[in-house]
Amino acid sequence: MVKFNLLFALLITPLVCFGQNAYDYYGEKVQLEAHYFQSQNAGKLQGDKKLSYQGMDISNGYAVSAQSTGVITIYDLNGGDMSKEKQLKLSTFSKTANAYNVSFGTKKMTEEDVLPLLYVSGNNGVLNVEQIEKKFKNVNAVQTITLDAKFSKIDWAVDADNGFLYAFCTNKNGTHQIMRFNVPEVKEGEVSTVKLKTSDALDNYLVEKYYQGRSMTSTHGVYVHDGQLYITSGNGTPNDASRLYVWDLCGKMLRNVIDLSTATRDELKACSVHNGALYVQTQSSMYKLIF
Numbered sequence: 001m002v003k004f005n006l007l008f009a010l011l012i013t014p015l016v017c018f019g020q021n022a023y024d025y026y027g028e029k030v031q032l033e034a035h036y037f038q039s040q041n042a043g044k045l046q047g048d049k050k051l052s053y054q055g056m057d058i059s060n061g062y063a064v065s066a067q068s069t070g071v072i073t074i075y076d077l078n079g080g081d082m083s084k085e086k087q088l089k090l091s092t093f094s095k096t097a098n099a100y101n102v103s104f105g106t107k108k109m110t111e112e113d114v115l116p117l118l119y120v121s122g123n124n125g126v127l128n129v130e131q132i133e134k135k136f137k138n139v140n141a142v143q144t145i146t147l148d149a150k151f152s153k154i155d156w157a158v159d160a161d162n163g164f165l166y167a168f169c170t171n172k173n174g175t176h177q178i179m180r181f182n183v184p185e186v187k188e189g190e191v192s193t194v195k196l197k198t199s200d201a202l203d204n205y206l207v208e209k210y211y212q213g214r215s216m217t218s219t220h221g222v223y224v225h226d227g228q229l230y231i232t233s234g235n236g237t238p239n240d241a242s243r244l245y246v247w248d249l250c251g252k253m254l255r256n257v258i259d260l261s262t263a264t265r266d267e268l269k270a271c272s273v274h275n276g277a278l279y280v281q282t283q284s285s286m287y288k289l290i291f
Contacts, residue, residue: 063077069094127145129141
């Protein structure tokens with residue numbers, strides 16, 4: 001287990017003196033003690049060695065790790081260790097398919113399903129909704145969702161706490177757009193197609209309008225938890241270090257930029273919360289971060 005220093009940026013503005021040598025100020029409370037998080041290697045990924053790793057999410061103690069072509073590997077985290085449970089193919093499996101981001105919803109198609117529906121961000125911004133049947137018996141197509149706008153890349157993520165669907169869009173000029181939608185209804189026994197319009201968005205804004213700091217280059221996966229959007233970024237190289245951006249979806253502001261270049265190895269791909277820890281997936285391993 002390794003500890004790492006975590007720096008937080010605080011905006012502090014002195015306001016009014018209300019007593020001798022005592023002042024009021026805006027912003028979060030100043031903590032003079034250093035902020036740390038612990039990093040543990042949870043285990044080496046055991047997917048197809050010929051394929052690159054992409055999205056990952058965790059639900060009910062099971063991590064689903066996706067790879068290019070649409071192969072997924074399911075790991076059991078309930079025993080404390082990461083043990084391989086099953087390897088399956090998504091309904092969209094093909095040589096050219098991708099699963100850039102995967103995100104669990106809240107609804108299960110049947111009571112027998114262990115996991116809720118899985119939302120898979122594929123090629124050309126298409127979002128495929130998949131059912132992992134019963135205890136990982138098979139994967140079935142449930143719904144296809146498209147957006148009437150073109151972007152270089154769209155990573156979709158479900159806000160399971162509030163029932164929203166977020167689109168994190170990368171524009172051709174490298175800027176980023178965030179859109180929020182209601183999660184489309186799904187019907188049992190029917191594979192439906194939903195065509196979302198930008199006018200359907202409950203919120204739609206340019207990230208760089210509110211944030212002019214370090215450029216978010218090489219963004220990979222996104223994950224929504226407790227009103228925050230976690231954005232994995234970087235290729236794990238000195239020129240493109242692995243970083244985790246934490247975006248406040250309510251306040252429309254950047255909360256943190258966490259440097260994971262020494263806490264993890266290889267390209268940073270995805271993240272998800274399980275039992276109070278943040279699990280992050282790279283191109284080789286799963287890491288457990290405890291803040």
